[in-house]
Amino acid sequence: MLDQTTDTARRDWLSLLAKSPTGRARDLLSALDLSPSHELLRAPEIGSVMVRGRAGGTGAPFNLGEITVTRASLKLACGTVGHGYVQGRSKEDALSAALIDALMQTEAADHIADAVLAPLRQEMATRRATRAGKAAATKVEFFTMARGED
Amino acid sequence: MYVAVKGGERAIENAHAWLGEERRGDRDIAELSVAQIREQLKLAVNRVMAEGSLYDADLAALAIKQARGDMIEAIFLIRAYRTTLPRFGGSLPLDTAEMACERRISATFKDLPGGQVLGPTFDYTHRLIDFQLAANGEVAEAPSRETSADPVPHVTGFLNREGLIEEAGEGEDTPPDLTREPLEFPADRSLRLQALTRSDEGFALGMAYSTQRGYGRNHAFVGELRIGEVAVEMEIPELGFAIEIGEITLTECETVNQFTGSKTEPPQFTRGYGLVFGQSERKSISMALVDRALRWEELGEDNVGAPAQDVEFVLSHGDNIQATGFLEHIKLPHYVDFQSELELVRTLRKEVEEARAAADMANQVPEAAE
Structure with a gap:
């Protein structure tokens, strides 16, 4: 079994892959021209996850509604198992995520991290920063015109 | 009762063919793409996701196209699709305090940590038709400013420090689910919140408005309204730990309500809560007001017989798919x-x-x- 630090790293890349825009991770992976042989453990499957919120933000959980999620699992020829979970309904993306997850546990990890995960992380951070910047520009700066007292 | 009748197959086929043609409209006009609906009619897409109770923007946009813009028909399509999906599980409860806020306002505190962030709002527009949009839709890029790393805490959190507002309360980890078990009364708050978040926006708005006009008045202030993205986390059994499986935009509204105390509770502020998929501000505020009105019993308030206090009335009539199903069935043959x-x-x-x-x-x- 993987140790704690690896679990954290794996959690990070799986989360990144799950949230990445449709087709993006797949494109970055296919640009590498790797096609490692593998067998499917779980064919890509589209399903849903019930999202839960909390009353008052911090109180008792309640069911908010579902999101679509697609998952797949595969095994490389060396026996390494990869799992892919992606938001949305792209079976190709779930397969790519599973393949990337498997490769990240092999000697190809550094290469994949540089060529796939790093640009993905960068693009998503940029998108987020752009929106945060626009939000910041709509922050109200109050100034007092006149006070009613005196 | 209605009876199955045979016949009319050709008429039905031809009606559907004509429906397809009417949906397409004038062929000299460019066809609308699903991506255009998703990007440019985002608030319609948000409503279909919220009331369809399935967060998938591409699917909601397609449903809007198929339904020719009939929102309830589109919601119906989403609800029907939803039932075909196997459910992988339930998420961990969302942490809305971690929201990447694109809008965050408070009507109760002017200077609050994190500030008042207006976001892409219709507020302060003059509601005049913009003929430039018809002539030329190009827009300049919105200004940007440096961001701060300051936290954006929930407003109710700092009211709570003084003990002036009721605690949010605890509940079961696995809340009841009305998509799995039929709605039964009395319904606890988690069930009510589930029903309200997927209820018809117009119905929720009407109910909330009735409380403002005096039918079960509850003196609501918008303590906070925030819109932004939140990550969805789920435990993955084959991994043995939780990962983020997606990211969704949500609108959260917390109302702070005046409360002079009751037989069981001291004078304090009480809370109403709204949380809705997408940028759905009107719905979220409505949900919070109705949630608060329905809490009369647990707060020891009087039931003044207002419609918004009647849990059975609100929950049984707020679902537009149930309502339209029963309403529209009367046009089917009842020979x-x-x-x-x-x-x-x-x-x-x-x-x-x-x-x-x-x-x-x-x-x-x-x-x-x-």
């Missing part, structure tokens, strides 16, 4: 039902006419004798 009604009316009428004729005859007897 047998109607035939029996027709027979009944004819019989009753005949009896009345016969009775009248007999009476007339009795009155006419003396005249006839003359």
Whole structure:
């Protein structure tokens, strides 16, 4: 079994892959021209996850509604198992995520991290920063015109 | 009752063919793409996701296209699709305090940590038709500013520090799910919140408005309204730990309500809560007001008989798919039902006419004798 630090790293890349825009991770992976042989453990499957919120933000959980999620699992020829979970309904993306997850546990990890995960992380951070910047520009700066007292 | 009848297949096929053509409209006008709907009619997409109770923007945009812009029809399509999906599980409860806020306002505190962030709002627009949009839709890029790493805490959190607002309360880890078990009354708050978040926006708005106009008034302030993205986390059994499986935009509204105390509770502020998929501000505020109105019993308030206090009334009539299903079914063939009604009316009428004729005859007897 993987140790704690690896679990954290794996959690990070799986989360990144799950949230990445449709087709993006797949494109970055296919640009590498790797096609490692593998067998499917779980064919890509589209399903849903019930999202839960909390009353008052911090109180008792309640069911908010579902999101679509697609998952797949595969095994490389060396026996390494990869799992892919992606938001949305792209079976190709779930397969790519599973393949990337498997490769990240092999000697190809550094290469994949540089060529796939790093640009993905960068693009998503940029998108987020752009929106945060626009939000910041709509922050109200109050100034007092006149006070009613005196 | 309605009875299955055969026949009309060709008429139905032709009606559907014509529906397809009407959906397409004038072929000299460019066809609308699903991506255009997703990007440019985002608030419509948000509503379909919220009331369809399935967060998938591409699917909601397609449903809007298929339904020719009929929102309830689009929501119906999403609800039907949803039932075909296997459910992988439930997420960990969202942490809305970690939201990447694109809008965050408070009507109760001017200077609050994190500030008032207006975001892409219709507020302060003049509601004048913009003819430039018809002529030329190009827009300049919105200004940007340096961001700060300051936290954006929940407003109710700092009211809570003084003990002036009720605690949010605990509950079961696995809340009841009305998509799995039929709604039963009395419904606890988690079930009510689930029903409200997927309820019809117009219905929720009307109910909330009725409380403002005095039918179960609860003096709501918008303590906070925030819109932004939140990550969705789920435990993955094969991994043995939780990962983020997606990211969704949400609108959260917390109302702070005046409360003078009751038999069981001290004077304090109480809370109403709204949380809705997408940028859905009106719905979220409505949800919070109705949630608060429905809490009269647990807060020891009087039931003044207002519609918004009646949990059975609100929850049984807020779902637009249930409502439209029952409403629209009356246009389907009810030939047998109607035939029996027709027979009944004819019989009753005949009896009345016969009775009248007999009476007339009795009155006419003396005249006839003359």
